[in-house]
Amino acid sequence: MVNKSVRLGNNVEIGENVVIEDNVFIGDNVVIGHNVVIKKDTIIGSGVQIGDLTILGKSTSSNKKMARKPEKNLSPLVIEEDVTIGCNSVIYRNVQLKRGVFVGDLSSIREKVEVGEDSIVGRNVMVETNTQIGQRVTIQTGCYITADMKIEDDVFIGPCCSSSNDKYMGMGNFEHQGPIIKKNAKIGNNATLLPAIVIGENAIVGAGAVITKDVPAGKTVVGNPGRIIR
Amino acid sequence: MVNKSVRLGNNVEIGENVVIEDNVFIGDNVVIGHNVVIKKDTIIGSGVQIGDLTILGKSTSSNKKMARKPEKNLSPLVIEEDVTIGCNSVIYRNVQLKRGVFVGDLSSIREKVEVGEDSIVGRNVMVETNTQIGQRVTIQTGCYITADMKIEDDVFIGPCCSSSNDKYMGMGNFEHQGPIIKKNAKIGNNATLLPAIVIGENAIVGAGAVITKDVPAGKTVVGNPGRIIR
Amino acid sequence: MVNKSVRLGNNVEIGENVVIEDNVFIGDNVVIGHNVVIKKDTIIGSGVQIGDLTILGKSTSSNKKMARKPEKNLSPLVIEEDVTIGCNSVIYRNVQLKRGVFVGDLSSIREKVEVGEDSIVGRNVMVETNTQIGQRVTIQTGCYITADMKIEDDVFIGPCCSSSNDKYMGMGNFEHQGPIIKKNAKIGNNATLLPAIVIGENAIVGAGAVITKDVPAGKTVVGNPGRIIR
Numbered sequence: 237m238v239n240k241s242v243r244l245g246n247n248v249e250i251g252e253n254v255v256i257e258d259n260v261f262i263g264d265n266v267v268i269g270h271n272v273v274i275k276k277d278t279i280i281g282s283g284v285q286i287g288d289l290t291i292l293g294k295s296t297s298s299n300k301k302m303a304r305k306p307e308k309n310l311s312p313l314v315i316e317e318d319v320t321i322g323c324n325s326v327i328y329r330n331v332q333l334k335r336g337v338f339v340g341d342l343s344s345i346r347e348k349v350e351v352g353e354d355s356i357v358g359r360n361v362m363v364e365t366n367t368q369i370g371q372r373v374t375i376q377t378g379c380y381i382t383a384d385m386k387i388e389d390d391v392f393i394g395p396c397c398s399s400s401n402d403k404y405m406g407m408g409n410f411e412h413q414g415p416i417i418k419k420n421a422k423i424g425n426n427a428t429l430l431p432a433i434v435i436g437e438n439a440i441v442g443a444g445a446v447i448t449k450d451v452p453a454g455k456t457v458v459g460n461p462g463r464i465i466r
Numbered sequence: 467m468v469n470k471s472v473r474l475g476n477n478v479e480i481g482e483n484v485v486i487e488d489n490v491f492i493g494d495n496v497v498i499g500h501n502v503v504i505k506k507d508t509i510i511g512s513g514v515q516i517g518d519l520t521i522l523g524k525s526t527s528s529n530k531k532m533a534r535k536p537e538k539n540l541s542p543l544v545i546e547e548d549v550t551i552g553c554n555s556v557i558y559r560n561v562q563l564k565r566g567v568f569v570g571d572l573s574s575i576r577e578k579v580e581v582g583e584d585s586i587v588g589r590n591v592m593v594e595t596n597t598q599i600g601q602r603v604t605i606q607t608g609c610y611i612t613a614d615m616k617i618e619d620d621v622f623i624g625p626c627c628s629s630s631n632d633k634y635m636g637m638g639n640f641e642h643q644g645p646i647i648k649k650n651a652k653i654g655n656n657a658t659l660l661p662a663i664v665i666g667e668n669a670i671v672g673a674g675a676v677i678t679k680d681v682p683a684g685k686t687v688v689g690n691p692g693r694i695i696r
Numbered sequence: 697m698v699n700k701s702v703r704l705g706n707n708v709e710i711g712e713n714v715v716i717e718d719n720v721f722i723g724d725n726v727v728i729g730h731n732v733v734i735k736k737d738t739i740i741g742s743g744v745q746i747g748d749l750t751i752l753g754k755s756t757s758s759n760k761k762m763a764r765k766p767e768k769n770l771s772p773l774v775i776e777e778d779v780t781i782g783c784n785s786v787i788y789r790n791v792q793l794k795r796g797v798f799v800g801d802l803s804s805i806r807e808k809v810e811v812g813e814d815s816i817v818g819r820n821v822m823v824e825t826n827t828q829i830g831q832r833v834t835i836q837t838g839c840y841i842t843a844d845m846k847i848e849d850d851v852f853i854g855p856c857c858s859s860s861n862d863k864y865m866g867m868g869n870f871e872h873q874g875p876i877i878k879k880n881a882k883i884g885n886n887a888t889l890l891p892a893i894v895i896g897e898n899a900i901v902g903a904g905a906v907i908t909k910d911v912p913a914g915k916t917v918v919g920n921p922g923r924i925i926r
Contacts, residue, residue, distance in 0.1 A: 237482045252697045252715045253731070255482045255500045270715045270733045271483070271749070273500045273518045288733045288751050289501070289784075291518050291553050299550055299568035301584045301602055320759055323751050323786045324519075324802075326553045326571045338759035341786045341804050342554075342822075344571050344589055354761045359804055360822050362572075362590050362607050372761055374866055377822050378840045378858070380608045380625050380655075392866040395840050396858035396888075398608070398626035398656035400673060405652040406604055406622040422865040425840075426858035426888040426906075428656040428674035443860060444888035444906030444920055446656075446674030446690075460674055460690045460906075460920045467712045485712045485730045501713070503730045503748045519731070521748050521783050529780055529798035531814045531832055554749075556783045556801045572784075574801050574819055592802075592820050592837050610838045610855050610885075628838070628856035628886035630903060635882040636834055636852040658886040658904035676886075676904030676920075690904055690920045 245282065257293075269323065277312035277329070284315050287323035287341065294328045296347055303406075304365070310347050322359065340377065352389065364401075367414065376425070385414030393417075394425035394443065403431045418453065428460075475512065487523075499553065507542035507559070514545050517553035517571065524558045526577055533636075534595070540577055552589065570607065582619065594631075597644065606655070615644030623647075624655035624673065633661045648683065658690075705742065717753075729783065737772035737789070744775050747783035747801065754788045756807055764825070770807050782819065800837065812849065824861075827874065836885070845874030853877075854885035854903065863891045878913065888920075 238244075238256045245263040251270035256262075260274050263282035268274075272286055275293035286292065293313040296306040310330040315321070319333045322341035330347040333339065337351050340359030345351070349363055352371035357363065361375050364383035371389045375381065382399040401414035413432040417423070421435045424443030435441060436453030446460040456466040468474075468486045475493045481500035486492075490504050493512035498504070502516055505523035516522065523543040526536040540560040545551070549563045552571035560577040563569065567581050570589030575581070579593055582601035587593065591605050594613035601619045605611065612629040631644035643662040647653070651665045654673030665671060666683030676690040686696040698704075698716045705723040711730035716722075720734050723742035728734070732746055735753035746752065753773040756766040770790040775781070779793045782801035790807040793799065797811050800819030805811070809823055812831035817823065821835050824843035831849045835841065842859040861874035873892040877883070881895045884903030895901060896913030906920040916926040 253483045253501065253713045271501050271519070271713065271731050285757065287754070287757075287786075289519055289554070289731070289749055294517070294553060294571075297515065297517075297550050297552075297568075299548075299566055299584060299586065301566075301586055301604065302568065318759075320757050322757075323754060324554055324572075324749070324784055326517075336759055336761075338757075338762065341754075342572060342784075342802060342820075354759060356759065356761055360572075360590070360820070364607065374761065377824065382625065382655075394860055394862075394865060395842065396626075396856075398673075400624055400655040402624075405624060405654065405670070407652070422867070424865065424890075425842075425860040426656070426886070430654075430673050440865070443858075443890050443908075446920075448673075458921070460676075461688070483713045483731065501731050501749070519749055519784070524747070524783060524801075527745065527747075527780050527782075527798075529778075529796055529814060529816065531796075531816055531834065532798065554784055554802075556747075572802060590820070594837065612855065612885075626856075628903075630854055630885040632854075635854060635884065635900070637882070656886070660884075660903050678903075690906075691918070 251288065260293075263317070275313075275329070279312055279314045281315055281317040281319070281335075283318040285320045287321060287325070289323055290321055290325045290327075292321075292327050294326055296328065307347070334371070346383070358395070364414075370419075382414040382431075384412050386416045388417060388419040388421075390420045391417050392422045394423055394427070396426040397423050397429065398427070399429040401431050415447075421451075481518065490523075493547070505543075505559070509542055509544045511545055511547040511549070511565075513548040515550045517551060517555070519553050520551055520555045520557075522551075522557050524556055526558065537577070564601070576613070588625070594644075600649075612644040612661075614642050616646045618647060618649040618651075620650045621647050622652040624653055624657070626656045627653050627659070628657070629659040631661050645677075651681075711748065720753075723777070735773075735789070739772055739774045741775055741777040741779070741795075743778040745780045747781060747785070749783055750781055750785045750787075752781075752787050754786055756788065767807070794831070806843070818855070824874075830879075842874040842891075844872050846876045848877060848879040848881075848897075850880045851877050852882045854883055854887070856886040857883050857889065858887070859889040861891050875907075881911075 257276040269288035278293035316335040326344040328347040332350040334353040336354040343361045345363040346365040348366045355373040358377040363381040367385040376395040378396040382401040401412040415429040418437040423441040428446040434450045439451045440456040442458030445462045483501045487506040499518035508523035546565040551569045556574040558577040562580040564583040566584040575593040576595040578596045585603040588607040593611040597615040606625040608626040612631040631642040645659040648667040653671040658676040664680045669681045670686040672688030675692045678691045717736040729748035738753035776795040786804040788807040792810040794813040796814040803821045805823040806825040808826045815833040818837040823841040827845040836855040838856040842861040861872040875889040877895045878897040883901040888906040894910045899911045900916040902918030905922045
């Protein structure tokens with residue numbers, strides 16, 4: 237079901253059982269898999285590839301217990317040229333995927349997130365709201381990128397890393413802050429990052445480390461709690 | 467394809483390519499996304515919202531190696547009033563989602579699980595069979611909630627926490643028991659909970675901690691293995 | 697949409713909104729759920745069950761930043777007799793699922809992977825490329841199985857375990873090697889395995905352990921970094 241108000245470029249391939257809602261824009265040479273759902277207002281640049289059973293442009297929702305309420309006037313999802321998106325993924329409104337980004341299967345990106353040029357968001361990665369991801373960043377399979385986080389250019393995050401943004405675990409009523417990972421830092425697999433810590437430029441966090449305080453630029457930290465070894 | 471035996475309330479919105487099998491009951495003012503599959507016998511209360519590409523009421527299956535065999539006469543999935551369910555999720559038969567529950571995208575809940583009023587089961591959370599979750603519980607993104615576990619009211623579980631229920635890792639032939647988390651306890655992100663441990667009321671488990679024995683009420687535990695610091 | 701070139705066995709059940717592309721072979725007594733996508737060339741043996749909203753036979757893709765480029769001539773996905781596959785899963789071309797394998801919901805298996813007879817790949821498990829999994833292996837929910845890994849027969853891997861294959865985290869230009877897990881070893885939940893380590897036969901890795909070097913056969917290792925306790 238392609239809505240009449242959809243603006244379709246040249247040479248667009250659309251799979252079976254695809255739903256494209258109102259006011260969607262699709263550029264040239266776009267490939268859309270089977271059973272894909274593209275929600276209203278989504279903007280898709282030329283050369284984009286979208287895997288089967290993926291949802292683009294989801295609105296937010298919530299329940300009584302949630303601190304963050306759904307927002308009514310989120311801007312659309314914008315997918316720039318030559319982005320590749322996997323299968324069975326869910327990407328929200330008010331996300332910007334810059335040129336050449338890769339998003340793996342079974343992943344999800346919440347609203348108010350920007351992913352910089354040529355960055356990789358691996359399979360089964362969950363990105364929360366209000367987070368900035370730089371250019372040429374690699375986020376490997378199964379990572380959890382919390383809300384209110386900042387990841388600078390050329391950062392590498394190994395598989396299954398976890399982060400958090402709330403020191404008081406739901407008890408407090410103040411500002412949340414996720415970790416800040418500076419340029420070119422590298423994080424090993426299954427590392428745990430606490431709220432608001434800063435990982436310095438070129439720093440290295442070992443696999444399985446638990447990072448409870450800032451890591452100076454260029455240093456290597458391992459263990460639980462993390463301690464500097466180099 | 468909506469089967470003839472489906473009982474539909476007033477003002478139900480049904481997306482494209484939706485499959486609703488035999489003997490489903492759907493209350494008033496329900497919103498069902500695109501490409502959703504609702505399996506037979508499912509009961510959906512008024513005001514429920516179901517995201518795109520989600521499956522409700524799945525039956526169990528297994529293979530030769532699995533200890534738990536599929537059960538033939540599981541009662542239906544019951545979704546109470548004002549529940550919100552995300553996209554690309556899989557919820558089994560014999561689950562009860564109480565009024566106001568929120569279930570995120572890409573999550574799955576196995577059979578014989580009850581989730582209490584207003585609780586949150588975040589994105590990409592996996593809940594195993596035979597587990598009880600209380601009221602106003604928050605289970606954040608990417609958590610793994612093992613089988614045979616008990617989570618009391620007002621518990622907070624941070625992102626990516628992991629739990630287990632089998633001390634002998636598939637070698638034994640005895641009863642399994644998951645962790646028991648008492649009222650109002652808080653668990654930091656990426657913590658690891660061993661089988662059958664009890665986390666006391668108001669206790670706090672630090673991010674990345676590995677909990678190998680019971681945590682007394684009100685105490686704070688960090689590290690690997692976890693030790694009491696307050 | 698079932699393509700004309702599809703060869704269908706006897707007594708095949710096909711759900712609603714299913715897409716079966718060119719040159720697919722489906723054996724007798726196969727059950728295919730709703731909204732399933734079966735990509736071209738896939739071979740499905742007798743008695744196979746496929747859950748709703750699952751994708752079989754995906755081709756690889758990549759972006760500029762990725763080291764591994766998509767391969768053009770991958771052989772087809774082969775699913776042997778009596779395999780059971782869950783819902784919302786994504787399985788690539790050039791995967792071999794041997795007789796009796798079970799693959800859970802929301803999981804994904806990349807190309808060049810073989811899963812041996814009667815093994816279990818749990819819900820939300822991600823398996824990377826070029827990995828061998830033996831017979832009667834159990835990989836529990838939420839595990840991350842890296843690329844270039846070898847898992848021998850009768851291994852048990854608890855929930856949420858993580859592994860990696862690249863010591864230099866994207867910096868180097870040499871061969872990658874994932875962990876090697878020998879026969880009958882057991883890994884506790886949320887353990888972290890570093891690149892190229894060998895877990896010996898009958899060894900036990902504790903829950904939450906971080907394994908930075910080889911574990912001798914029959915030994916038990918816990919902690920961060922892992923140390924032998926028995």
